[in-house]
Amino acid sequence: MPKVLISDKMDPRAAAIFRERGVEVDEITGKTPEELIAIIGDYDGLAIRSSTKVTKAILDAATNLKVIGRAGIGVDNVDIPYASAKGVIVMNTPFGNSITTAEHAIALMFALARQLPEANAQTQQGLWPKNGFMGVEVTGKTLGLIGAGNIGSIVASRALGLKMKVVAFDPFLTPERAIEMGVEKADLDTLLAKADFITLHTPLTDQTRNILSKDNLAKTKKGVRIINCARGGLIDEAALKEAMDSGHVAGAALDVFVQEPAKESPLFGTPNFICTPHLGASTDEAQVNVALQVADQLSDYLLDGGITNALNVPSLSAEEAPKLKPYMAIAEKLGSLVGQLEGDQITGVAVEVEGHAAELNQKPITAAVLAGLMRVYSDTVNMVNAPFLAKERGLDVREVRHDREGDYQTLVRVTVTTENGERSVAGTLFGHAQPRLVELFGIKVEADLDGTMLYIVNQDAPGFIGRLGSKLGESDVNIGTFHLGRRNQGGEAVLLLSVDGTVTEPLRWEICNLTGVKQVKLLRFA
Numbered sequence: 001m002p003k004v005l006i007s008d009k010m011d012p013r014a015a016a017i018f019r020e021r022g023v024e025v026d027e028i029t030g031k032t033p034e035e036l037i038a039i040i041g042d043y044d045g046l047a048i049r050s051s052t053k054v055t056k057a058i059l060d061a062a063t064n065l066k067v068i069g070r071a072g073i074g075v076d077n078v079d080i081p082y083a084s085a086k087g088v089i090v091m092n093t094p095f096g097n098s099i100t101t102a103e104h105a106i107a108l109m110f111a112l113a114r115q116l117p118e119a120n121a122q123t124q125q126g127l128w129p130k131n132g133f134m135g136v137e138v139t140g141k142t143l144g145l146i147g148a149g150n151i152g153s154i155v156a157s158r159a160l161g162l163k164m165k166v167v168a169f170d171p172f173l174t175p176e177r178a179i180e181m182g183v184e185k186a187d188l189d190t191l192l193a194k195a196d197f198i199t200l201h202t203p204l205t206d207q208t209r210n211i212l213s214k215d216n217l218a219k220t221k222k223g224v225r226i227i228n229c230a231r232g233g234l235i236d237e238a239a240l241k242e243a244m245d246s247g248h249v250a251g252a253a254l255d256v257f258v259q260e261p262a263k264e265s266p267l268f269g270t271p272n273f274i275c276t277p278h279l280g281a282s283t284d285e286a287q288v289n290v291a292l293q294v295a296d297q298l299s300d301y302l303l304d305g306g307i308t309n310a311l312n313v314p315s316l317s318a319e320e321a322p323k324l325k326p327y328m329a330i331a332e333k334l335g336s337l338v339g340q341l342e343g344d345q346i347t348g349v350a351v352e353v354e355g356h357a358a359e360l361n362q363k364p365i366t367a368a369v370l371a372g373l374m375r376v377y378s379d380t381v382n383m384v385n386a387p388f389l390a391k392e393r394g395l396d397v398r399e400v401r402h403d404r405e406g407d408y409q410t411l412v413r414v415t416v417t418t419e420n421g422e423r424s425v426a427g428t429l430f431g432h433a434q435p436r437l438v439e440l441f442g443i444k445v446e447a448d449l450d451g452t453m454l455y456i457v458n459q460d461a462p463g464f465i466g467r468l469g470s471k472l473g474e475s476d477v478n479i480g481t482f483h484l485g486r487r488n489q490g491g492e493a494v495l496l497l498s499v500d501g502t503v504t505e506p507l508r509w510e511i512c513n514l515t516g517v518k519q520v521k522l523l524r525f526a
Helices: 012-020 033-042 056-061 080-085 098-114 116-124 150-161 175-181 188-194 214-218 237-245 284-304 320-345 362-374 386-392 464-474 505-512
Strands: 003-006 024-027 045-048 067-070 089-092 142-146 165-169 197-200 224-228 249-254 273-275 346-355 396-401 410-418 421-430 434-440 443-447 451-459 478-486 492-500 517-525
Touching: 003 012, 003 033, 012 024, 012 284, 033 056, 045 284, 056 080, 067 284, 080 089, 080 386, 089 284, 098 116, 098 150, 098 197, 098 224, 098 249, 098 273, 098 284, 142 150, 142 188, 150 165, 150 175, 165 175, 165 188, 214 237, 237 249, 320 346, 320 362, 320 410, 320 421, 320 434, 320 517, 346 362, 362 386, 362 396, 362 410, 434 492, 443 492, 451 464, 464 478, 464 492, 464 505, 505 517
Parallel strands: 003 024, 003 045, 045 067, 067 089, 142 165, 142 197, 197 224, 224 249, 249 273, 346 396
Antiparallel strands: 346 410, 410 421, 421 434, 434 443, 443 478, 451 492, 451 517, 478 492
């Protein structure tokens, strides 16, 4: 039974879901990093919020860890590159608090438009400042949306319902999606020039850091109001302070800061500045939603292999996983075969699918090929870290999907580029379930890839198989299965034998010295 640790405070219904689904769970919160290091090795899964910092030290101690689930969107507290290198999947729950965060952005927009916090404070002081606050309507105004993903699209729909115009900047927003959302797709400079309100809904990356810099703030429309409920660091806070003091920016509302908790900021005390302590996801509904989602996602993976909202591996739904399992099995075996045979000679990999395989999600199939291939270099490789290991080695990885009909109902082909040209292996599924090699470096051969096998390249000639059998028999090595293929009569032939017993290095050399033998390799498959 898989075992999960919940290390941050979370709705108790999350633990109940784990138990209902057959996952053992411990709720141990508030531990120091040292205390967490002492216990993390016992767990297959880790469910966190923002308090737990998953560092290299913790990942090194997590010898059984397979998956980390963040109940929420931000994963700044997880060392994702190192988790990937360790073969640990990192998931988040990007949709559980989407509505809540979008609504908070809209609430801050209204608060800015009508100066609600200042009006409230002065009214409660008994000042009755009826003529001291002159707000603006949002109806008919233009909202500039920086980031049109899940949360941004919800904000856009709410703004359109308020009869606002919406201009969106997002490099990943297609013209078709913009039409579907009812927004105008624009470049950043156009958005800055048009927007009466600007709201940010993008992750913090090298490309988005300080996207509202001093220079870009200067490009905005005079009197613009700015809202940020996404990530601290998207706005140059000192530059925003200058723009507000000069009157160019009429107001700003921030739920996030570069440094959090924000004990101090150049913006504090600035007129028409509103701030909240990272409350974007702070509703009862959102806290429940993300907790339930992370429990379901971790359970799906640990029990069925389903991967949802992963940040470092292709997603694979719980429904897809059983269908893809046999295809991933043949893919991994093909990758392992070509990796063991070609090893350090490989500079590129192409994964081709056709027939039934072409109708499926190809990303997990490619990841399985790389997992088999990269196992030559590391005994801790899996589908998560294999693509990263391949990238580190400078391998060029390509995917090809064919709609054509071939000799087999389904086919997976792995072609590697080496110093000596391209080498290709192909496999299929017998009975839609049993992996079977059908082609090896241009030679037709049907073989199961299982256990310990001998790969032999020899000159096709009478008597060779008898000599080989005698040599193995003399060493008390039994032949389990026997698979033979050749290019033509009397030409090059390949032989794949599964063997019971130990093929020692001296025995391998004796086989190499048999008449007609060109190459002998010992292969091992899981």
